[in-house]
Amino acid sequence: MQEIPLYDLAHARTGDKGNRINISLVAYRPEDFALLVEQVTPEAVARHFAHRQPSQVLRYMLPKLGAMNFVLDDVLDGGVNDSLNLDAHGKALSFHLLAMTVRRA
Template structure:
């Protein structure tokens, strides 16, 4: 078992109540692990307490990255929420803590 942050890093952005998270492999050979194991279902489970809405996953093989667009996960948006962890970058760290099987 490894943690996602052992093989990848993340970039996040938020607009309103939508979170955009890119998970980017450090090494090209780890991209296939991302594709197989970092699924919409696993992202939904990692953020289950936030009750995310629709999640779209986009594969970006030339960048060695996956991009997730997650709706309705920011409690109405950073400015509208009383939640102290309303920013997307906070949630991206929760995604990076995901456990993976070693490839």
């Protein structure tokens, strides 16, 4: 078994509104999408973001695009305008997801 960071298999796009962030994960190659579907579950993403304490993680599948979109609630310290954190939003959190690893034989 080999552990591979998501950034080797996919890229991400993100957006944030209020205290909610969405992160789209798009496989580089169609053959890697099944591995992402199997291992990058809402539960796995919630564990990976546990330090941000998401109240809910939803996953929306976009199989024809080889992509999935995650919506994480309550992870932005009240929102961009309310947060005292330095850029803990958008691109910073999408790269945090891309640092997550999956296992491949």
